[in-house]
Amino acid sequence: MSTAFAPTSHKDVSCPLQVGSVQIPNRLFVAPMAGVTDRPFRQLCKELGAGYAVSEMAASNPRLWASEKTARRLNHEGEVDPIAVQIAGSDPEMLAEAAQFNVDKGAQIIDINMGCPAKKVCRVAAGSALLRDETLVKQILEAVVSAVPNTPVTLKFRTGWDREHKNALNIARLAEQCGIQMLTLHGRTRADLYTGSAEYETIAAVKAAVKIPVVANGDITSPEKAQAVLAATQADAIMIGRAAQGRPWIFREIAYYLRYGETCPAPTIEEARSVLLAHLKAHYQFYGEVLGVRTARKHIIWYTQHLVGGQAFIDQMNRLDTTEEQEAAIDAFFADQAAVRTRLAYCE
Template identity: 60%
Template sequence: MTLTALPATPGPATIGPFTLPNRVILAPMAGVTDRPFRQLCRRLGAGWVVGEMVTADPSLWHTRKSQLRMDHRGEPDPRVVQIAGGDAEMLAQAARLNAELGAQIIDINMGCPAKKVCNKAAGSALLRDEALVADILDAVVSAVDIPVTLKIRTGWCAESNNALRIARLAESAGIQALAIHGRHRQQRYTGQAEYDTIAEIKSRLSIPVIANGDITSPEKAAEVLAYTGADAVMVGRGAQGNPWIFQQISHYLHYGEKMALPTLTERQQVLLGHVEALHEFYGTTMGVRIARKHVGWYINDDLRFTQPQQRTLKQQFNALASPETQFDWINDVMAPGAAMRLLAKGSYAA
């Protein structure tokens, strides 16, 4: 079949010297968007990816967690590093140091709703103090000669939707792109994202605006882009267990039809490669442990299984304690017809 392109839509955004190859971005997610996952999503169509947030306090960068989060070896341009903190001077210093370490774009986190982040007056807690927001934006933009972007929510709570005021501060400070999650902080990830705020901000700003929140399918991505006029969508939880979503969205936006779902063999190859990369990146002990949550998400996304079956398979995989048994299990569960035999056995023995 010959595909026909849809009528022309706004081209990919340009941020500093970088032009997005498409309109789909991987959101930064702590504990998820590590280097193996970022590289996988880039290979499967993400226009660009944002790393896990790094604390702005350089005295904590010696920890293994921070060292791994700051590892961008082998990644294609642009390398986007997200920093989090509540002190303008410290954030500016963190931006400078990350630029010296090879960051090509600095993203400021004012969207994280996690209690441990907000309790330190960072993440989305900053939205309550617009004067501090202005100080931080001015300090970070002035500190580096690479593009600075910003990630926010619609506000702290339903009564304080101040995203438009924050957006105007950002544009005035020289922020070169703004990502907006369509929820306020108190919602965390509950309820449904709203896009009216994003649409209003896009209509008032000249910098690229990126829509985030509940982007879980190609159709939803197209609807959100059309409704908000945003330059791109940012996919977070929708990519967990489904890294193919980026190429699926790009295909749909270009051709107006859904591309075929990955075959069982394609899923097997991606899953094996992802788990192998986790073992290599984290080492055997941590790699085995971290693979469990990622494989759990792949299982949740596997349409072959009911929810009770998914629970059984995740219990089997979580009991495995070595790379070898994890690879054996993946090969077995992805072999045609073999998954039902595994479910019938209950436990797993390679």
């Protein structure tokens, strides 16, 4: 569907959303993104207006649970409720065991991944590859729901395997029958990856076909687009992914626009600097010095790449090897920004 459709109405995203026994404080969600939605990023997005954030994919294979990487992904210490963990895999018994393991670790919502299009995930018949086998989908959903009867189980999926094999309606109805409490639909097929335009008409059809909450995901990059997607799909909530990278305040921007019908002022230079440095402080504490410096680079790039002088700054920053050097470079960069303006201004 074209992005040029005109919004006719919008939902109040500030209202809570009930998902099974769990109340989500508002209807602005952070998408699970591998290597991005770690605990510091989820926490920051919640502080800046998101009501809900799903963890990075957690492996369903018990042999991986003791690994440092998986242990870090399952670290929710100090995180604002609700705690949502996404599990991925293709074996119903393993996924059921993973769900119970994560609930025991503090998860309040379990999300099943049937949306990831990555080759390494689909190669093992997980993620969106599962959409080709509706019998297996049913077995997985029933196994996970049965394993954690007191915890809401949700499903994130795509519209189908490819444009010739779209089965979102079948999957949605099946999920509701199996006891899934909420659906998040990325409006693309697995074959689309992240290209082309999201199919909002498919999300609208799914919303009309089920009684459980439906969340719209895909190409929501601005407050105006958020309003238009809500109007086109009548979804109960929206999920933001890539647009929140380097712009975690997008959630409050959307909430403001939907409430007042106008764009809120861009963050001040000082506020943007403070948000980035606070994010990095939490990031460094979470990962440690060496890994923290390396994994922080992508976040710093996202915050600065569209600002005046951003590319030159990124070239310099990528050569820095300590947290102190990164923080000093950021201070200097934002001081240069503040010398010519008071609020963020992006290059075209």
